[in-house]
Amino acid sequence: MPQPPMMHPPAAALVEIRTTCPSREAAESLAARLVKDRLAACVQVDGPVRSTYEWRGDIETADEWRCTCKTTAARAPACAAAIAAGHSYETPEIIMALIEASEAYAAWVRAGVSDTPGGGG
Numbered sequence: 001m002p003q004p005p006m007m008h009p010p011a012a013a014l015v016e017i018r019t020t021c022p023s024r025e026a027a028e029s030l031a032a033r034l035v036k037d038r039l040a041a042c043v044q045v046d047g048p049v050r051s052t053y054e055w056r057g058d059i060e061t062a063d064e065w066r067c068t069c070k071t072t073a074a075r076a077p078a079c080a081a082a083i084a085a086g087h088s089y090e091t092p093e094i095i096m097a098l099i100e101a102s103e104a105y106a107a108w109v110r111a112g113v114s115d116t117p118g119g120g121g
Helices: 024-036 076-085 103-112
Strands: 014-021 042-055 058-072 095-099
Touching: 014 024, 014 042, 014 076, 024 042, 024 058, 024 076, 058 076, 058 103
Parallel strands: none
Antiparallel strands: 014 058, 014 095, 042 058
16 A cells, blocks of 8 residues: 655644653753754653553563653754664654644744754743
C-alpha cells in the first residue's frame, strides 16, 4: 500500500517534541542545552513517569523524566537531532507533533528560537 505523502508544514508552524530521560538531572541538562542553543523556546520537565516497554526480548520498567519541547517546524529537525546526539539511550523517544497555540504564545515561541537573542519572555 502506498505511503501518504509527507506533510511539510510552514516553517513558522509550532511543533511539540517529547522525549524521556533516565534522571531529573539528565532531563534538566537537556532542557537547558536546547533552550540555550535556541532549538526550543521552552522545555517542560515532569516526572517521574513509569514506563513499561519491551527491549531486546525482555519486558522492562523504568522511572523516567519527560521533556516537552516547544519549537517551530523550521527548528524541529535540529532540535530532534540535538536530542538524539546527546542522549544516553540507544533509541531515545523523539515524538514530534504539530500544535496550535494562542497568537501571543506562538509569537513568543518563534522569537525564542529565532537567531536573534532576547525574543523570549
